[in-house]
Amino acid sequence: MFATLLIAFIVGGLICVVGQLIMDLGKLTPAHTLSILVVLGSVLDGFNLYEPLIDFAGAGATIPITSFGNSLTHGALAEAEKHGWIGVLTGMFEVTSSGISAAIVFGMIGALIFHSKGQHP
Amino acid sequence: MDQGVIYFPSKPSIIASGVVGGPLEKKSVFAADFDLLLDDERAEEKSNEKGHKQMALQACQIALEKANIKERDVDFLMSGDLVNQMTPSNFLASTLGIPYLGLYSACATSISGAIVAALLTELGASKYALAGAASQHNSIERQFRYPVEYGGQKPGTAQWTVTAAGYALIAKGQMNSPVIEAATVGKSIDLQQTDPFHMGAAMAPAACDTITRHLKGRGQSLSDYDLIITGDLAKVGLPILQECLIKEGMAQQDVMKIRDAGAEFYGDDQTFLAGASGAGCSASVFFSTILKGLNEKKYERVLAVATGALLSPLTVQQNESIPCTAHAIEISMK
Known part of the structure; x- marks a missing residue:
């Protein structure tokens, strides 16, 4: 149990370190960094490398945004096997739809309840 | 002139x-x-x-x-x-x-x-x-x-x-009030700095140019002033300005007395990173503490130099450089 948590923490943390390095050393914006990590996850899954990482690190690999890229490729490949080329388009958002919908729904709830504010003393 | x-x-x-x-x-x-x-x-x-x-x-x-x-x-x-x-x-x-x-x-x-x-x-x-x-x-x-x-x-x-x-x-000129004796309009100076999170460095050369031009035009030196204060160069930009003025041949002990409103504004609190900025920074400090110092005759002659980075969100996205300016007024109190 403790070993599982520790591995998840370290692997998830290392992915975040990569993101921080892209921002600090690459002088890129948070939006660039996010996109790069999504593409990275997507490409890794294309080479069948992301699933073994999830088997190894669990939540350490599924929580960071790279997992979203992994899901995009995963969905596209799965549907392509079933329906051919058109499946690449329909499958991409099949696995990721829960994440996208959750972002919209919770974003809306947050906007309804809260009023943005700056830092206070 | x-x-x-x-x-x-x-x-x-x-x-x-x-x-x-x-x-x-x-x-x-x-x-x-x-x-x-x-x-x-x-x-x-x-x-x-x-x-x-x-x-x-x-x-x-x-x-x-x-x-x-x-x-x-x-x-x-x-x-x-x-x-x-x-x-x-x-x-x-x-x-x-x-x-x-x-x-x-x-x-x-x-x-x-x-x-x-x-x-x-x-x-x-x-x-x-x-x-x-x-x-x-x-x-x-x-x-x-x-x-x-x-x-x-x-x-x-x-x-x-x-x-x-x-x-x-x-x-119009009134007794017992600080007087604007002279001013220098800043040039827009662009040394090809492109990082919008590094504006102190971008603005320092503009402040250096304005101060140098003002002193030359007025036939003064830094020591003619009780206070020279810049707007928002902050903790990164102020040392760059000082280095620049020393290179212009000004005396080091006078240059090191130059203050910056942005660098001092929030003290040493790291929450505020290199210090304060914004159009309200120079406006609030110059028109409160500095003016009060003149009114109380703590200062007889002040050079107030407000610094500005002339960027827009669009120019940053297009990777354009950041031209900067600095405008100065010389205020005296008799």
Whole structure:
């Protein structure tokens, strides 16, 4: 149990370190960094490398945004096997739809309840 | 006469000022000299931008009250801010009903306004003129970087936009008031710096040029001043300015006495990174603490140099460089 948590923490943390390095050393914006990590996850899954990482690190690999890229490729490949080329388009958002919908729904709830504010003393 | 240096023989005076700060600005080392510190960052208004305008309005009203002058007696209003198309200043002008020139020199607007006010006074066109600038943290962060609720990270060289407004009332030469003796209009200097989180470094060369040109034009040296203070170079930009002035051949002990409002504004609190910035930074400090020092005859001659980075969100996205400027006024008290 403790070993599982520790591995998840370290692997998830290392992915975040990569993101921080892209921002600090690459002088890129948070939006660039996010996109790069999504593409990275997507490409890794294309080479069948992301699933073994999830088997190894669990939540350490599924929580960071790279997992979203992994899901995009995963969905596209799965549907392509079933329906051919058109499946690449329909499958991409099949696995990721829960994440996208959750972002919209919770974003809306947050906007309804809260009023943005700056830092206070 | 040197390029961009102006003299005011009729001695336009700063007869009153109004400075308002936000809730976080209660932490400022200059807060004791502000006229009003708000408890609400939106000044009890619905939006950040409305609060921005309200804060500027309160600063103008305080300045008018101190001089016991009504809005209709003021001939000109010179105001600017950092929101797109300067809407807080436009709304401020429509509320006050004073003939208005909107000015944009980014964070150097406080002084560009004071220069125009002094010129109109010198010309005899203005009996009383209001000049100043304001910035409100949330609306300016949204304008130039990210909305505050996004929580974007900033590197240590970045600066913190202040929530503050400072307006000065400038009139024909009067006894017992600080006098604007001369001014130098800044060039727009572009040394191809492109990082919007590193503006102190981008602005320092502009301040260096303006100070050098002013001293040359006036036939003065740094030691002729009791105080030389820049607007918002902050902790990164100030040492660069000092290095630049030493290279220009100025004496090191005088150069090291130059102060920066942005570097001092929030003290050593690391929350505020390299220090304060924003159009309200120079406006609030120059028109409160510095003016008070002149009125109390703590200083006899001050060079107030407001610095501004002339970037837009679009030019940053297109990887353009950041041209910068610095405008200066020489204020004396007899």
